[in-house]
Amino acid sequence: MTCLVARLATRLEALVIEMPEPLRIGLLGRGTVGGAFEQLIGERAEAVAATTGRMPELAGILTRSSGDFEQILNDSDVIVEVMGGLDPARDYVEQALKAGRHVVTANKQLLSRHGDELWALAAEHGVQLRFEAAVAGVVPVIAVLTGSLAGARIDRIHGIVNGTTNFILSEMARTGASYAEALAEAQSLGYAEADPTEDVAGIDAAAKIAILARLAFGTPVHVDQVGREGIERIQPDDIEYASELGLGLKLVASAERVGDALSVRVHPVFLYPGHPLASVDGAFNAVTIESEAVTDITLAGPGAGGIQTASALLGDIAAIAAGQSLLLAPIDNPLPLADDAESAYYLHLEVEDQPGVLAQVAALLGEHEISVRSVVQRGLGANARLVMVSHRVADSRFAAALEQIAQLDALKSQPRAIRVLEEEFGG
Amino acid sequence: MTCLVARLATRLEALVIEMPEPLRIGLLGRGTVGGAFEQLIGERAEAVAATTGRMPELAGILTRSSGDFEQILNDSDVIVEVMGGLDPARDYVEQALKAGRHVVTANKQLLSRHGDELWALAAEHGVQLRFEAAVAGVVPVIAVLTGSLAGARIDRIHGIVNGTTNFILSEMARTGASYAEALAEAQSLGYAEADPTEDVAGIDAAAKIAILARLAFGTPVHVDQVGREGIERIQPDDIEYASELGLGLKLVASAERVGDALSVRVHPVFLYPGHPLASVDGAFNAVTIESEAVTDITLAGPGAGGIQTASALLGDIAAIAAGQSLLLAPIDNPLPLADDAESAYYLHLEVEDQPGVLAQVAALLGEHEISVRSVVQRGLGANARLVMVSHRVADSRFAAALEQIAQLDALKSQPRAIRVLEEEFGG
Numbered sequence: 001m002t003c004l005v006a007r008l009a010t011r012l013e014a015l016v017i018e019m020p021e022p023l024r025i026g027l028l029g030r031g032t033v034g035g036a037f038e039q040l041i042g043e044r045a046e047a048v049a050a051t052t053g054r055m056p057e058l059a060g061i062l063t064r065s066s067g068d069f070e071q072i073l074n075d076s077d078v079i080v081e082v083m084g085g086l087d088p089a090r091d092y093v094e095q096a097l098k099a100g101r102h103v104v105t106a107n108k109q110l111l112s113r114h115g116d117e118l119w120a121l122a123a124e125h126g127v128q129l130r131f132e133a134a135v136a137g138v139v140p141v142i143a144v145l146t147g148s149l150a151g152a153r154i155d156r157i158h159g160i161v162n163g164t165t166n167f168i169l170s171e172m173a174r175t176g177a178s179y180a181e182a183l184a185e186a187q188s189l190g191y192a193e194a195d196p197t198e199d200v201a202g203i204d205a206a207a208k209i210a211i212l213a214r215l216a217f218g219t220p221v222h223v224d225q226v227g228r229e230g231i232e233r234i235q236p237d238d239i240e241y242a243s244e245l246g247l248g249l250k251l252v253a254s255a256e257r258v259g260d261a262l263s264v265r266v267h268p269v270f271l272y273p274g275h276p277l278a279s280v281d282g283a284f285n286a287v288t289i290e291s292e293a294v295t296d297i298t299l300a301g302p303g304a305g306g307i308q309t310a311s312a313l314l315g316d317i318a319a320i321a322a323g324q325s326l327l328l329a330p331i332d333n334p335l336p337l338a339d340d341a342e343s344a345y346y347l348h349l350e351v352e353d354q355p356g357v358l359a360q361v362a363a364l365l366g367e368h369e370i371s372v373r374s375v376v377q378r379g380l381g382a383n384a385r386l387v388m389v390s391h392r393v394a395d396s397r398f399a400a401a402l403e404q405i406a407q408l409d410a411l412k413s414q415p416r417a418i419r420v421l422e423e424e425f426g427g
Numbered sequence: 428m429t430c431l432v433a434r435l436a437t438r439l440e441a442l443v444i445e446m447p448e449p450l451r452i453g454l455l456g457r458g459t460v461g462g463a464f465e466q467l468i469g470e471r472a473e474a475v476a477a478t479t480g481r482m483p484e485l486a487g488i489l490t491r492s493s494g495d496f497e498q499i500l501n502d503s504d505v506i507v508e509v510m511g512g513l514d515p516a517r518d519y520v521e522q523a524l525k526a527g528r529h530v531v532t533a534n535k536q537l538l539s540r541h542g543d544e545l546w547a548l549a550a551e552h553g554v555q556l557r558f559e560a561a562v563a564g565v566v567p568v569i570a571v572l573t574g575s576l577a578g579a580r581i582d583r584i585h586g587i588v589n590g591t592t593n594f595i596l597s598e599m600a601r602t603g604a605s606y607a608e609a610l611a612e613a614q615s616l617g618y619a620e621a622d623p624t625e626d627v628a629g630i631d632a633a634a635k636i637a638i639l640a641r642l643a644f645g646t647p648v649h650v651d652q653v654g655r656e657g658i659e660r661i662q663p664d665d666i667e668y669a670s671e672l673g674l675g676l677k678l679v680a681s682a683e684r685v686g687d688a689l690s691v692r693v694h695p696v697f698l699y700p701g702h703p704l705a706s707v708d709g710a711f712n713a714v715t716i717e718s719e720a721v722t723d724i725t726l727a728g729p730g731a732g733g734i735q736t737a738s739a740l741l742g743d744i745a746a747i748a749a750g751q752s753l754l755l756a757p758i759d760n761p762l763p764l765a766d767d768a769e770s771a772y773y774l775h776l777e778v779e780d781q782p783g784v785l786a787q788v789a790a791l792l793g794e795h796e797i798s799v800r801s802v803v804q805r806g807l808g809a810n811a812r813l814v815m816v817s818h819r820v821a822d823s824r825f826a827a828a829l830e831q832i833a834q835l836d837a838l839k840s841q842p843r844a845i846r847v848l849e850e851e852f853g854g
């Protein structure tokens with residue numbers, strides 16, 4: 001009998017020794033993402049423990065109506081912040097870092113405004129501030145920029161990082177719907193908010209590319225420094241005519257070296273069919289990272305969704321559980337932000353169908369040293385439609401030419417100009 | 428004067444303190460990849476040091492004609508093995524791990540045969556064996572499987588992981604060339620070896636999917652356990668007829684759960700145009716990782732090339748320099764390998780153009796419970812061409828039906844059957 005007890009005790013001891021140490025998580029926010037994260041932890045905790053040696057477990061949840069932040073902080077090793085917005089998220093994240101807690105966040109607004117202060121605060125207190133879920137959901141672009149490409153010299157990043165606008169543009173292209181119709185469709189499916197400004201004006205995408213630019217170029221970029229143009233003024237005609245040239249329209253966020261400076265922008269652009277982003281449709285996200293050494297790497301997948309974003313959070317939790325550190329490029333040599341950028345342009349003109357109009361337009365482009373890559377001219381009764389695509393030119397130079405073209409007598413309506421993305425390296 | 432010397436000494440001291448500790452690298456092999464790595468270290472060492480705190484530097488290079496392995500091992504913290512093949516690479520890697528050196532390798536043959544022995548050896552000696560460059564070059568699929576997705580339950584991986592065969596199939600589709608012509612073109616461009624067997628028979632792809640399967644499913648898979656069919660028997664007609672159904676042909680390596688078992692295979696498959704792998708052309712590689720939680724993530728980029736592969740090696744070096752560990756899923760619960768797998772099929776028959784042939788074929792498919800997704804029938808003088816695509820069916824069941832169909836009197840030539848990839852989750 002004593003012998004049996006002793007044997008049991010020995011076995012229990014063995015079990016206790018093999019029990020992985022817990023990683024206690026305080027969850028701030030239980031909306032779609034927070035709820036999905038809570039569920040995912042329940043399902044995947046053991047798999048994380050098997051790989052990392054620590055068992056993630058929820059220590060407390062703060063919602064609008066329940067939970068006490070101080071208490072949750074006290075009971076946690078890691079804080080997962082999925083409240084969104086700046087207030088009170090910023091204060092909670094700061095308090096958590098100061099208290100020596102790791103933080104995992106999906107908050108792009110916060111990081112695109114106060115990222116470097118917060119990363120510095122984390123470093124000062126010997127903890128991590130991870131954020132895979134803040135950009136392109138489960139598409140592992142943060143992991144790749146801070147990991148696999150930590151030693152690479154990156155020249156250019158282009159991303160479709162907002163699912164709402166990509167869905168709207170995909171619908172416009174697929175059905176010929178107007179912007180307003182496609183937006184209403186997105187709203188009815190839950191892909192767009194009642195007030196869609198944050199998405200359609202490119203603000204959300206600007207926050208995300210600001211974060212990517214910081215990682216890829218070691219240069220802090222505030223969301224307000226990102227050049228920005230939304231999709232609100234895109235017309236079905238633009239999409240239809242450009243498709244004659246084989247071009248498809250996307251809202252693209254870009255960060256690229258222009259000479260010794262850094263240009264960071266969000267705008268609608270036409271893509272050639274071979275471009276890695278051209279086939280990314282609907283609510284999907286994708287990011288292409290270009291470098292002379294690696295040509296280009298494209299990462300694609302669902303950019304939003306509760307369970308997908310929760311998976312990205314769990315990846316960060318696993319990294320912390322495994323004691324991985326986060327490699328942020330130092331900002332000891334930041335690039336100045338470019339005043340001007342370079343783009344190829346699609347130009348669409350409705351003109352009187354009379355001899356010499358094409359020559360006038362071509363002459364004005366020539367004066368500004370803008371070279372033309374392709375032209376489609378087509379008669380429309382007394383008028384003609386002239387669609388041209390230029391090679392790369394400084395944006396300021398193109399704007400000057402466009403101003404003069406807009407004053408031509410033969411023009412029947414305002415000229416329409418949209419950027420075209422050209423690939424720099426193979427593909 | 429003394430004062431000046433003292434000040435200089437203080438400044439020198441500050442400089443010395445700030446000098447990052449070196450990470451000494453012994454390079455085994457100086458072919459295309461080794462040479463590119465040597466150059467890349469020269470260019471990017473400082474950037475790696477700025478991010479990781481350790482400065483990579485070459486301590487010695489072993490080539491066929493120069494260098495002494497013992498000496499190089501002695502002088503190094505990390506061994507980079509880019510010799511390829513098993514002998515003497517395996518011996519060198521084992522010696523390095525036993526001597527407490529980290530190893531970074533691009534050797535898929537070695538890992539798909541002896542990976543788990545070597546990872547265990549590394550763990551035993553407290554060092555790492557990293558291998559991002561072994562699969563899909565600079566496409567960070569290893570990093571994503573061992574990092575971002577460390578906590579996810581993966582259901583399925585599909586990859587275009589061999590650039591040579593993807594180039595040949597892209598050329599056949601683009602130009603209508605025969606297999607032999609497209610192979611000759613690939614050889615003249617340096618994309619294929621004089622003896623192309625390793626690539627065209629799917630052996631290279633099998634080694635790579637064996638490694639990915641090990642990571643994604645915690646199940647050791649030997650390259651010889653991978654079901655394999657090459658592209659040598661693909662005819663231009665197959666590609667042409669299938670394009671009528673909107674299908675494009677790729678050599679795809681797959682690892683997927685089938686019930687409670689794991690199926691790991693390489694074979695030519697037709698893809699629908701919406702599939703993330705369908706637009707991957709030429710020598711590019713791409714891997715799609717599917718999971719119910721994350722839908723699917725696709726990673727694409729150059730799969731080969733000296734400088735690209737060298738970039739992948741450098742990413743591993745940076746991880747080691749930063750003290751990151753490599754998270755391999757434990758193999759405490761491996762899946763049995765499946766005897767049978769499931770596929771949808773494209774079936775191409777040349778038959779006498781007489782009433783009842785379609786009915787006979789349909790009846791045989793029905794008897795084996797194979798349901799048909801689409802049919803194209805077309806007259807060809809006295810004969811007719813019948814092209815059908817089935818829904819998913821057990822491979823053994825389809826094979827049984829095919830055997831009976833091949834015996835039909837109305838058949839004018841051997842039936843041709845090629846798998847079709849169907850997406851499981853959205854996209």
